[in-house]
Amino acid sequence: xxxxxxxxxxxxxxxxxxxxxxxxxxxxxxxxxxxxxxxxxxxxxxxxxxxxxxxxxxxxxxxxx
Numbered sequence: 001x002x003x004x005x006x007x008x009x010x011x012x013x014x015x016x017x018x019x020x021x022x023x024x025x026x027x028x029x030x031x032x033x034x035x036x037x038x039x040x041x042x043x044x045x046x047x048x049x050x051x052x053x054x055x056x057x058x059x060x061x062x063x064x065x
Contacts, residue, residue: 007058007061007062007065008065009065012061012064012065013057013061014057014060014061014064015057015061016047016048016053016057017047018046018047018048018053018054018057019046019054021041021042021043021044021045021046022041022042022045023039023040023041023042024039024040024041024042025037025038025039026038026039026040
């Protein structure tokens with residue numbers, strides 16, 4: 001989180017374990033679209049099941065600081 005939204009005090013970071021979601025290679029879709037490498041970031045692995053977990057964690061952590 002510190003790379004994008006710096007929180008100076010690590011103890012103020014509030015997280016449910018969001019992030020580190022996998023990239024998935026979409027082989028069938030790549031072939032249909034004639035794209036050599038097509039990847040999708042699977043944000044459903046976040047605790048909330050949404051990409052919104054990252055931004056919310058950053059905002060709450062910064063407000064908590």
